[in-house]
Amino acid sequence: MEKIDIGRKILSENEKYAFENIMFLAERGKLCLNMISSPGSGKTTILARTISDLKDKIKIGVIEGDIQTDIDAERIRATEAPVVQINTEGACHLSAVQISDALKKLPVEDLDLILIENVGNLVCPSAFALGENGKIAVLSVAEGDDKPAKYPGIFAKSKVLLLNKIDLLDGGHVDFDIERAKTDASRLNKAIEIFPISAKTGEGMANWYDWLLESIQKT
Amino acid sequence: MEKIDIGRKILSENEKYAFENIMFLAERGKLCLNMISSPGSGKTTILARTISDLKDKIKIGVIEGDIQTDIDAERIRATEAPVVQINTEGACHLSAVQISDALKKLPVEDLDLILIENVGNLVCPSAFALGENGKIAVLSVAEGDDKPAKYPGIFAKSKVLLLNKIDLLDGGHVDFDIERAKTDASRLNKAIEIFPISAKTGEGMANWYDWLLESIQKT
Numbered sequence: 001m002e003k004i005d006i007g008r009k010i011l012s013e014n015e016k017y018a019f020e021n022i023m024f025l026a027e028r029g030k031l032c033l034n035m036i037s038s039p040g041s042g043k044t045t046i047l048a049r050t051i052s053d054l055k056d057k058i059k060i061g062v063i064e065g066d067i068q069t070d071i072d073a074e075r076i077r078a079t080e081a082p083v084v085q086i087n088t089e090g091a092c093h094l095s096a097v098q099i100s101d102a103l104k105k106l107p108v109e110d111l112d113l114i115l116i117e118n119v120g121n122l123v124c125p126s127a128f129a130l131g132e133n134g135k136i137a138v139l140s141v142a143e144g145d146d147k148p149a150k151y152p153g154i155f156a157k158s159k160v161l162l163l164n165k166i167d168l169l170d171g172g173h174v175d176f177d178i179e180r181a182k183t184d185a186s187r188l189n190k191a192i193e194i195f196p197i198s199a200k201t202g203e204g205m206a207n208w209y210d211w212l213l214e215s216i217q218k219t
Numbered sequence: 220m221e222k223i224d225i226g227r228k229i230l231s232e233n234e235k236y237a238f239e240n241i242m243f244l245a246e247r248g249k250l251c252l253n254m255i256s257s258p259g260s261g262k263t264t265i266l267a268r269t270i271s272d273l274k275d276k277i278k279i280g281v282i283e284g285d286i287q288t289d290i291d292a293e294r295i296r297a298t299e300a301p302v303v304q305i306n307t308e309g310a311c312h313l314s315a316v317q318i319s320d321a322l323k324k325l326p327v328e329d330l331d332l333i334l335i336e337n338v339g340n341l342v343c344p345s346a347f348a349l350g351e352n353g354k355i356a357v358l359s360v361a362e363g364d365d366k367p368a369k370y371p372g373i374f375a376k377s378k379v380l381l382l383n384k385i386d387l388l389d390g391g392h393v394d395f396d397i398e399r400a401k402t403d404a405s406r407l408n409k410a411i412e413i414f415p416i417s418a419k420t421g422e423g424m425a426n427w428y429d430w431l432l433e434s435i436q437k438t
Contacts, residue, residue: 039257039366040361040366067370071369092340092343122339140361147258149287149288153286168393
C-alpha cells in the first residue's frame with residue numbers, strides 16, 4: 001500500500017505561495033509583518049494607533065484576516081489606510097495564497113510597510129508561513145504571564161513580542177509578572193525584542209515605532 | 220482519478236471515539252463538560268475556584284489539555300481534585316481518543332462531574348466533539364465584546380457562556396459592553412445561558428454553581 005503524506009503536501013503548497021510572496025516583496029523592497037495573537041489581545045487597536053501616529057512618516061497598508069465579519073477592517077478604514085479584508089470562513093489561520101491575492105489588491109508600490117493581522121489564534125497561525133519578513137507576537141497582560149511557556153511556538157518564531165495593555169498593571173487590576181514573561185520568551189528565542197506597550201494610552205509605543213522605522217530602513 | 224476525502228475520514232475517527240465516550244459517561248450517569256476559550260481568559264482559575272467552592276457538595280475530576288507544560292494541572296492538583304494532564308505536543312485542540320484515555324485514568328465512579336479544560340484556542344476546539352455533554356465557552360471582558368460576532372463557532376455550540384473578569388469593568392479599566400456580547404451570543408444560540416462572573420473575586424459564581432448542580436441532577 002502506498003502511503004500519502006498529506007500533511008507535507010499541504011504545507012508545500014503553502015510554502016510555494018509563501019516563497020512567491022517573499023520574492024514579490026523583496027523585488028519591491030517592502031517590509032511585511034505578520035501579527036499573531038489570541039483574540040482580543042489588541043492587534044487592531046495597535047494597528048490603528050500605529051497607522052495614525054506614524055502617518056506623517058510612513059504609509060502603511062493592512063491585510064485583515066478574520067474568520068467572519070469585517071469589523072476590524074472597518075476600524076482600519078477609519079484611519080484611511082488601504083486595507084484588504086480576508087474572511088477565512090472558519091479556517092483558523094491565514095494562508096500564503098490568500099496573502100498573494102491580497103498583495104495584488106493593495107497599492108504596494110506606494111507603501112512603506114504592509115501589516116498582516118492574522119486570525120486571532122495563538123497556536124495555528126504560527127505554523128503557516130505567509131511570505132512575511134517577520135512575525136510579531138502580541139500578548140496582553142490580561143492573558144497571564146505563563147503564556148510563553150504554555151504556547152511556545154509563536155514566541156520562538158517572532159522577531160518582536162508586544163506586551164500590550166500594560167495600563168491594566170497600574171493599580172494591580174491584573175496579576176502579570178513582566179519579568180517572568182520576558183524571561184520565558186527570551187529562553188525560547190534569544191533574539192526576540194520585547195516591548196511593553198499600551199495601545200490604549202500610548203505608553204511604550206515609541207519603542208515599537210523606532211523598531212518599525214529601523215526595520216523599514218533595513219529592508 | 221479517485222478523490223480521497225481526508226477531512227471526513229479524520230473527523231469520523233474522532234467521532235467514533237467521541238461516541239464511545241458518550242456511552243461510557245451515559246452508562247455511569249456522569250456529567251462531562253468541555254471548557255473552551257482563548258488562552259488567558261481564566262479557565263483554570265474558574266476550575267480551581269469551582270472545585271474549592273463546591274468541595275462539600277460534589278466531587279469534580281479534571282482533564283487538563285495543554286500544548287506543553289503541566290502548569291495548569293499543578294494548579295488543579297493544589298485543590299486536591301483528581302486531574303489528568305494531556306499534552307498535545309503542538310496540536311491546537313483535544314481529540315476524543317485523548318479523552319478516552321484520560322477517562323480511564325480518572326476515578327470516574329467516585330466523581331459527580333468531569334470538567335475538561337481544552338487547549339486555549341477559540342477556534343479549533345469547537346470543531347472536535349470529545350463525547351462531552353456540553354461545551355462551556357469562556358470569554359474574558361479584557362478580550363472585547365465583538366468576539367461572539369467574530370468567532371461565532373464556539374458561541375453557537377455552547378450551553379453556557381461565562382463572561383469572566385468582570386472585576387475589570389469596575390472603574391472602567393476595560394471597555395466591554397456586556398449587553399452587546401449577550402445579544403450577539405444569543406443571536407447565534409437562543410438557548411445559551413450567559414453568566415457574567417469574576418473567578419478572582421467570586422462575583423456571579425453562584426449562578427454558574429446553580430447551573431452546574433442542576434445539570435448534575437438532570438444527568
